[in-house]
Amino acid sequence: MNRTVSVTPFPDQKPGTSGLRKKVPVFQTPGYTEAFIQSIFDSLDGFEGESLVIGGDGRFYNREVIQTAIRMAAANGFGRVLVGQGGILSTPAASHLIRKKEAFGGLILSASHNPGGPTEDFGIKYNIANGGPAPEKITEAIHARSQVIDQYKIADFGEVDLDQIGVSEAGGMTIEVVDPVADYAELMETLFDFDAIRALLKDGFNIAFDAMHAVTGPYASEILVQRLGADRASVFNATPLEDFGGHHPDPNLVHAKALYDLMMGPGAPDFGAASDGDGDRNLIIGKGIFVTPSDSLALLAANAHLAPGYKDGLKGIARSMPTSGAADRVAAKLGVEMHETPTGWKFFGNLLDAGRCTICGEESAGTGSDHVREKDGLWAVLLWLNILAVRRQSVAEIVQEHWAEYGRTYYSRHDYEAIETDTAHALMQALEEKLDRLPGLETGSLTIEKADSFTYHDPIDQSVSHNQGLRIFFEGGSRLVFRLSGTGTSGATLRIYMERYEPDPAHLGEETQDALRPLIDAAEALADIRKRTGREAPSVIT
Incomplete structure (x- = not known):
């Protein structure tokens, strides 16, 4: 049975560059979450009977909003919902799932690198069928609708068991709880030379990955440990927690200081990395050297051909306007297009879909490629490991050679x-x-x-x-x-x-x-x- 519930508009539901982000108590305001989700659905056409992907980074209030979103999807006419087991889906994994399953779109529940907990941050973002964040014309429509919305639709059925993989039906809609890691891990195997990386690690190359008690813990454990053979202890803070262990899941030198200190200290591992709350950002540190995100973008673009998924070269490179011009010099040498866009990953989507660029990045620790339509923290880590496995040099040597060539x-x-x-x-x-x-x-x-x-x-x-x-x-x-x-x-x-x-x-x-x-x-x-x-x-x- 479906219900239609009256609601009064909330004046503060204008999505930013990454959806709507507010403190948890704001989202807990009666009708607030429902009004925004209904505003999303009311701004879309043609989803009757289609599939919707739902998942989040595991932060506080994630499970509750997923249950609400599932019931609202049913009442609004979606035919199927795909949800990550435990309510978990990294942002890049959600993008891949939307694309692979040919879903109409997806709801990603995250406030990315912002803190989590009962009084901290929460967010809801809508991604379109290409797997990328909604473009401005859709977010503007969502905001406009939120200012006049007077009701929302929700189905009356019990809570979905998010922890059990399988298919069920409720409210006339199919609900499929899926392994959040498997599809993404398989995609990574098609892009990178896992045999070469395994050989590098087997030869004594040591890594350290800080998952920051955020969403990438299960992904890093499966890929780096189970599939590539890294020491289990090399992936730490690997259990996603609703409050990220009381820490700020932002992979920068302030909030990942323990990793930085490890990499700068005696006996440091050869390679260190971290990812953020929802898995789309990355931090790269070599033994004794921090690689800025702008430099990392340039280095990845210059060396991408060493990975099987990019062996045929790049169609182009794109960067956000505030990101340094280091990648521009790589594009010039490669003879490929260089694009400068506003901040916000949604601006890369058109270029990627049109085949005008292959690798893109932002100075705020986000890099990615045309394999999905979001930035992707683990993708960047794996491409770095692939480059290191082929070149058999240290991070510092690779960076310094790049500077000598490009400035x-x-x-x-x-x-x-x-x-x-x-x-x-x-x-x-x-x-x-x-x-x-x-x-x-x-x-x-x-x-x-x-x-x-x-x-x-x-x-x-x-x-x-x-x-x-x-x-x-x-x-x-x-x-x-x-x-x-x-x-x-x-x-x-x-x-x-x-x-x-x-x-x-x-x-x-x-x-x-x-x-x-x-x-x-x-x-x-x-x-x-x-x-x-x-x-x-x-x-x-x-």
Whole structure:
């Protein structure tokens, strides 16, 4: 039996770059979750009898929302729901499942790298049939619908046993609980030379993978340990927990400090990596060397041909605008297209679907390829291991050879988190208002060449995305980018990206923050960060 329940619109249900993210108590507000899911369904056409994938990263409130989503899918006319066992599906695994099973779309329940727990973060994101995040035209429709919604549909049947793999029926809909890892692991075997990686590990190459008590624990245990033969102890924090063990599941040098300290200490493993809450981000660290996400994208693109899935070369490379230009130089040498998009993986989807790029990435620790339509943390780890297995060099040697060939892009991101929202917007507005007057201005040792607000013209669907970040270019190739992040749930996060290209082999060994000091000073001078925010230093430096 289906029920129609009255609901009053909630004014704050505008999806960001990765769906709707709020604190758990907000989603627990009576009718809140149901109103947003119904707004999604009301914004879609043609799903009668079709399949819907549902899964999440295991954070607090994941199971409860999955039960609600299943009953609402039935009441709204879906013919089948595919849900990960235990409610678990990494974001890239969900993308693959949507594609493999030819589903109409999917609901991914995650707040990615944000903390989890009863008072922490939760999120709901809709992915379309290509496996990628909904494009802006759909998220805008969802938001518009959420502002006027007055009812939702839900079926009356008991809780689905999410822990038992199998097929059942309820509310006139088929419910299939699937192994969340198997399909994804099989896909990885088609892309990478598992025999070569097994041989590398058998020869004494040691790895360390921190799953951060998040979703990739089961995936890493199956692939790295069971299929590739890594020592079981090399995968740690492998059990997904609703609160991620009280930690922040963001694979950066602040929140993965234990891994960083291990890799920088005596007797370090040869290769270290971590992934985030929902499995789409990655951190790569070699013995004694951290590889920035921007450099990792460039290195993976330059060496991808060493993996069987990419042996025929790349169709193109894409990066988000704030990501460094390191990959641009690889694309130029390979003679392939290079695309610069706004932040948000959905912008890569059109390029991938059109065959205009093969590998793409963002400076926020996300890289991926055309195998799915999401960034993919374990994919990046496995491609690195494939490269290491073929080249039989250390991470440091591979990085240094890359810098010697292409030059080094010194790069860093400074985050000022949880700034009062009005303050953050005022800072950005003041900076934007003076962009036209900046060219020719000297700040310290730097001279501004040009400045703009980034606008993206999609070459596939001709859509235009405005106000994607403020860019300031300096003579000699350095760059500053200012953006407000759309992935937090409290206040606003001001992100400042600093980039300096150094082609001289004699100057490739500087400490990053020292190399970027003129840009750090310029950012303060141009935006009055301390005066406007009261912050003396960034919350996080990556």
